[in-house]
Amino acid sequence: MVGLPLPPTGFSAADHFAALPQALLEDLGLEREALEERLRGFLDLFDPETIGAFDSRIESISVVGGHDKCGKPEGGTLTVRPGEIVCIVGATGSGKSRFLADIEWLAQGDSPTGRSVLINGAPPDPGLRFAIDRKLVAQLSQNMNFVIDLTVREFITMHAESRMVQDVAAVTETVIVLANTLAGEPFLPETPVTALSGGQSRALMIADTSCLSASPIVLIDEIENAGIDRKRAVQTLVDRRKIVLMATHDPILALLGDRRIVFKNGGIERIIETSPGERACLEQFEKLDAQLNEVRRALRNGETITV
Numbered sequence: 001m002v003g004l005p006l007p008p009t010g011f012s013a014a015d016h017f018a019a020l021p022q023a024l025l026e027d028l029g030l031e032r033e034a035l036e037e038r039l040r041g042f043l044d045l046f047d048p049e050t051i052g053a054f055d056s057r058i059e060s061i062s063v064v065g066g067h068d069k070c071g072k073p074e075g076g077t078l079t080v081r082p083g084e085i086v087c088i089v090g091a092t093g094s095g096k097s098r099f100l101a102d103i104e105w106l107a108q109g110d111s112p113t114g115r116s117v118l119i120n121g122a123p124p125d126p127g128l129r130f131a132i133d134r135k136l137v138a139q140l141s142q143n144m145n146f147v148i149d150l151t152v153r154e155f156i157t158m159h160a161e162s163r164m165v166q167d168v169a170a171v172t173e174t175v176i177v178l179a180n181t182l183a184g185e186p187f188l189p190e191t192p193v194t195a196l197s198g199g200q201s202r203a204l205m206i207a208d209t210s211c212l213s214a215s216p217i218v219l220i221d222e223i224e225n226a227g228i229d230r231k232r233a234v235q236t237l238v239d240r241r242k243i244v245l246m247a248t249h250d251p252i253l254a255l256l257g258d259r260r261i262v263f264k265n266g267g268i269e270r271i272i273e274t275s276p277g278e279r280a281c282l283e284q285f286e287k288l289d290a291q292l293n294e295v296r297r298a299l300r301n302g303e304t305i306t307v
């Protein structure tokens with residue numbers, strides 16, 4: 001504990017606390033009676049039961065409908081479970097970001113939309129709304145830049161250590177290998193994070209979120225132009241039982257979702273289940289996408305294009 005001497009060998013915590021000079025405790029602004037509880041709280045941080053346990057405790061998240069910009073009720077409740085992908089579509093200004101923000105802040109009828117968010121079917125513990133160490137939602141936004149002077153390995157190691165994972169080196173390696181399978185252009189563990197391209201940074205963050213974030217919900221704000229294997233990136237998150245909510249108009253990603261929510265005038269206008277017919281289209285779009293990617297690769301390599 002900050003400022004306190006270590007106990008002599010063989011002393012129990014209780015004996016040590018009892019023997020500390022009162023003047024020292026007063027100097028440090030500590031109360032003797034509270035020391036044991038503070039120690040217990042600190043040790044709980046290392047308890048494998050609580051580290052990363054967040055994911056397993058979320059069985060569903062529900063958004064209880066509010067109203068659109070004109071006050072028209074949305075009606076109904078949308079429930080999403082781990083491993084599901086929900087896409088969010090709609091014209092500009094239709095309320096997609098507001099919907100994601102309602103989830104991020106666990107709105108309780110107190111946002112402009114009047115929506116309420118339930119966790120496992122019940123209103124969340126109010127403390128969860130403001131807890132910075134137990135964030136429900138990890139956000140992967142389009143624009144991200146690193147401003148830290150570390151290599152990729154150092155950066156991921158630092159995150160793994162802060163998550164108190166058991167084998168930091170192995171997890172760090174896993175994140176970097178995974179990020180490289182997602183990134184169009186590979187990078188090395190020794191690469192400074194500031195030297196990563198947009199696509200590489202995004203791939204690293206997706207791999208990091210999959211392997212190291214305890215947040216059960218991942219909000220993705222468009223991944224189309226990031227130069228990464230977007231289908232595999234989303235699948236990576238689903239494999240880790242994340243709830244994926246993705247604002248996208250990329251046909252491949254949108255049809256990869258189990259459902260898509262259509263927004264209009266600030267409200268949910270429709271929820272469309274991806275049908276078998278749409279899934280069949282997805283196969284065609286993937287072939288077209290592979291063709292276009294091949295053209296992109298050829299352009300990048302300075303080749304001439306033939307059909």
Ligand SMILES: Nc1ncnc2c1ncn2[C@@H]1O[C@H](COP(=O)(O)OP(=O)(O)OP(=O)(O)O)[C@@H](O)[C@H]1O
Pocket residue numbers: 067068069070090091092093094095096097098099112113263265266267
């Ligand atoms: N139900 C609502 N009631 C009142 N205001 C709303 C509602 N939904 C959204 N808004 C407000 O409307 C504005 C536009 O919404 P938002 O930014 O969510 O749209 P968007 O679909 O994400 O747009 P874009 O695609 O351009 O990013 C915001 O100021 C938002 O707070």
